[in-house]
Amino acid sequence: MSQTSHTPAAGGDHPRPAGAVQGPQRRPRLAAYPSLLAMPALALLIAAMGYPLLTVTLRSFSDPAWGLQNYFWFFSTPVNVTVLWRTFSIAAWVTIVCVIAAYPYAYLMTAVGPRMRLVLILCVLVPFWVSGVVRTLAWVILLQDSGIINSVIRLLGFDGVKLIRTQTGVVIGMAQVLLPFMILPLYSVMRGIDLRLVQAARSLGARPARAFLQIYLPLSLPGVFAGAIIVFILSLGFYITPALLGGPRSTMLSTLVQSQVLSLLNWGRGGAMGVVLLVATFVLLALAAPLMRQRHKQASRS
Amino acid sequence: MRQAPFRILLGLFCLLVAVWLVMPTLVIIPMSFNEKKSLAFPPSGFSWQWYENFFTNPDWLSSFFNSLRVAGLVAVAATLIGTLASLGLSRMKHSGAGLLRAILITPMIVPGVVLAIGIYAVYLDYQLVGTTTGFVIAHTMLAIPFVIIAVSASLEVFDVRLETAAASLGADRFTTFRTVTLPLIAPGILSGLLFAFVTSFDEIIVALFITSPYLKTLPVQIFTSITRDADPTVTAVGTIIFIATTLIISAGLIISSKSTRS
Numbered sequence: 001m002s003q004t005s006h007t008p009a010a011g012g013d014h015p016r017p018a019g020a021v022q023g024p025q026r027r028p029r030l031a032a033y034p035s036l037l038a039m040p041a042l043a044l045l046i047a048a049m050g051y052p053l054l055t056v057t058l059r060s061f062s063d064p065a066w067g068l069q070n071y072f073w074f075f076s077t078p079v080n081v082t083v084l085w086r087t088f089s090i091a092a093w094v095t096i097v098c099v100i101a102a103y104p105y106a107y108l109m110t111a112v113g114p115r116m117r118l119v120l121i122l123c124v125l126v127p128f129w130v131s132g133v134v135r136t137l138a139w140v141i142l143l144q145d146s147g148i149i150n151s152v153i154r155l156l157g158f159d160g161v162k163l164i165r166t167q168t169g170v171v172i173g174m175a176q177v178l179l180p181f182m183i184l185p186l187y188s189v190m191r192g193i194d195l196r197l198v199q200a201a202r203s204l205g206a207r208p209a210r211a212f213l214q215i216y217l218p219l220s221l222p223g224v225f226a227g228a229i230i231v232f233i234l235s236l237g238f239y240i241t242p243a244l245l246g247g248p249r250s251t252m253l254s255t256l257v258q259s260q261v262l263s264l265l266n267w268g269r270g271g272a273m274g275v276v277l278l279v280a281t282f283v284l285l286a287l288a289a290p291l292m293r294q295r296h297k298q299a300s301r302s
Numbered sequence: 303m304r305q306a307p308f309r310i311l312l313g314l315f316c317l318l319v320a321v322w323l324v325m326p327t328l329v330i331i332p333m334s335f336n337e338k339k340s341l342a343f344p345p346s347g348f349s350w351q352w353y354e355n356f357f358t359n360p361d362w363l364s365s366f367f368n369s370l371r372v373a374g375l376v377a378v379a380a381t382l383i384g385t386l387a388s389l390g391l392s393r394m395k396h397s398g399a400g401l402l403r404a405i406l407i408t409p410m411i412v413p414g415v416v417l418a419i420g421i422y423a424v425y426l427d428y429q430l431v432g433t434t435t436g437f438v439i440a441h442t443m444l445a446i447p448f449v450i451i452a453v454s455a456s457l458e459v460f461d462v463r464l465e466t467a468a469a470s471l472g473a474d475r476f477t478t479f480r481t482v483t484l485p486l487i488a489p490g491i492l493s494g495l496l497f498a499f500v501t502s503f504d505e506i507i508v509a510l511f512i513t514s515p516y517l518k519t520l521p522v523q524i525f526t527s528i529t530r531d532a533d534p535t536v537t538a539v540g541t542i543i544f545i546a547t548t549l550i551i552s553a554g555l556i557i558s559s560k561s562t563r564s
Contacts, residue, residue, distance in 0.1 A: 034389070034390045034391075034392075034393030034394050035390055035394050035398065035399075035402065036390065037386045037387060037389050037390025037391075037393075038386070038387040038390040038391055038394075038402055038406065039390075040383045040386060040387070041383045041384060041386070041387035041406055041446050041450070042387075042402070042405070042406065044383060044439070044442060044443050044446070045405070045406060045408075045409070045443060045446070047439070047443075048421065048439050048440055048442075048443035049408070049409055049412065049417060049420075049443055051420075051424060052417065052420025052421045052423065052424045053412070053416070053417070053420050054420075055420050055423045055424055056416060056419055056420040056423065059423070101319045101322070102319075104312055104315050104316055104319075105315075105316050105319045105320075107312075108312060108313070108316045120316070120320070123320040123323050123324050124323060126323065126324050126327050127323055127324070127326065127327055128500075129327065129543075129544050129547040129548060129551070130326075130327045130330065130540050130543060130544045130547070131503070131504045131520075131521060131524070131540070131543055132504055132506065132521075133504075133506055133521045133524045133525050133528070134330060134524060134536060134537075134539065134540035134543065135326050135327065136528075137330075137341075137524070137528050137536055137537070137540070138325075138326035138327065138329050138330050138540070139326055140341065140528070141329055141330075141333060141341050141343050142325065142326060142329060142343075144341070144342075144343075146342050146343070147343055148325075148329065148343050151343075176322055176323065176326060179319075179322075179323060180323075208308075233411055234411070236413060237412075237413025237414050237415065237416070239414055239415050239507050240506055240507065240525070244528060244529070254413065254414070254415040257415045257416065257419060258415055258418075258419075261419045261422070262511070267419075267423065270419060271419070274413075274415065274416035274419055274420075275416075277413045277415075277416055278412065278413060278416050281411060281412070281413055285411065
């Protein structure tokens with residue numbers, strides 16, 4: 001990182017190591033423009049993501065006729081607005097559940113010995129070892145009316161709870177899939193917190209709760225923000241889990257997009273919904289990016 | 303630092319979270335030996351029939367081999383293109399590098415269904431629906447961000463002065479890359495390769511749109527079999543994937559711990 005001989009502007013006339021000078025002419029030229037190495041990736045991205053997204057956007061304005069009618073339709077149909085609202089509310093619930101579950105877990109990861117830490121990390125990674133669709137099936141098995149969770153609840157003497165095909169079920173399943181995305185950034189921030197600061201607060205007479213609230217919590221917030229924004233954004237686009245665990249009353253926006261395009265062959269309306277989802281994602285990201293950067297700076301300064 | 307009751311509460315809470323994380327993976331295993339054709343828990347009896355079904359049913363087998371083929375091609379293509387991009391990004395010193403990196407990892411956050419309908423629309427025009435080429439292009443695009451992240455992480459700790467040293471000793475650029483840079487960033491490239499393979503092998507949303515009766519990948523087959531009938535073969539497939547992954551990861555850990563020791 002300390003050496004800067006590859007700056008494109010300076011590459012041409014920068015003094016080169018002896019061996020490179022004797023090399024063929026074209027090699028230094030490629031080295032002078034390192035961004036060329038990223039061009040195949042960029043080209044593929046434009047062909048396989050940029051062009052398709054552009055197509056979707058164009059169709060949302062042009063299918064069946066040019067104009068904004070698909071967007072007017074989207075925002076004036078109560079069902080759509082309900083689903084849009086529900087998508088955001090499910091994403092918010094999933095984020096809240098993830099924060100509550102991940103915070104103590106990530107803290108414990110920093111507080112235990114190396115062997116116990118390995119076990120805790122394994123528990124976070126094991127879910128990735130089985131394909132996403134299979135894991136969703138596992139949630140169907142767990143959440144169904146005759147499933148394990150309901151058996152345990154009945155064993156404890158309570159009435160069974162309806163979990164499958166409900167919003168609660170969808171949130172439980174989605175939060176489990178997304179929990180690692182919350183735990184890992186939180187852990188990496190918490191690992192860097194100097195615990196002596198908390199000890200200092202305690203030695204100055206702060207109660208444990210106060211030392212936590214005033215010292216530890218603010219220092220860990222960058223991790224909470226980073227994890228929460230990732231979880232929220234990924235939740236907005238979820239498709240498989242709500243499709244398998246949810247019922248008609250927990251449909252999310254992705255399912256509506258899918259049914260407009262595949263079942264109704266209405267590319268204009270489906271496209272408009274897709275664009276709404278896309279814009280929501282990027283607006284959130286744009287709002288969160290400066291916030292996260294600022295918090296990171298604060299954390300590294302202190 | 304904190305009182306004992308608090309620690310016990312914390313431990314219990316985290317145990318619950320750990321169970322929540324792991325349970326869905328583990329519940330699959332006993333279900334795969336179910337005697338009855340049902341997904342009700344607990345399973346009754348013991349039989350290998352769902353494994354047998356997986357290895358004899360042409361639907362399951364062909365989708366499995368399709369996935370292996372697509373994921374293998376994607377792993378190679380994405381690792382090549384992604385490693386090149388990471389090398390380029392790490393050598394770019396001006397502000398464009400950050401922007402370019404951000405653009406290249408956007409496939410990770412674009413909502414899957416929106417991307418899927420776009421790709422479907424384009425593929426309908428170019429007759430790529432249900433083709434291996436179509437799957438490989440889409441999945442490579444989705445896998446490149448993971449390769450870039452993995453390779454960039456090892457490039458970040460790579461000491462560029464080693465390249466200068468090799469060059470000053472008379473090695474040309476290619477020799478320098480092959481004998482100095484490549485071996486040092488190999489772990490990053492390898493984990494990128496694995497991530498790319500898994501990304502493709504596991505990808506379902508785009509696959510559901512661009513699939514055809516002639517070319518189904520394993521996740522598509524799993525999804526249709528879950529939605530059509532409660533076929534316990536899915537649990538056998540899940541168990542096989544789980545055990546295969548466990549073996550591969552253990553092997554990787556053993557190899558990497560040996561290589562760091564020597």
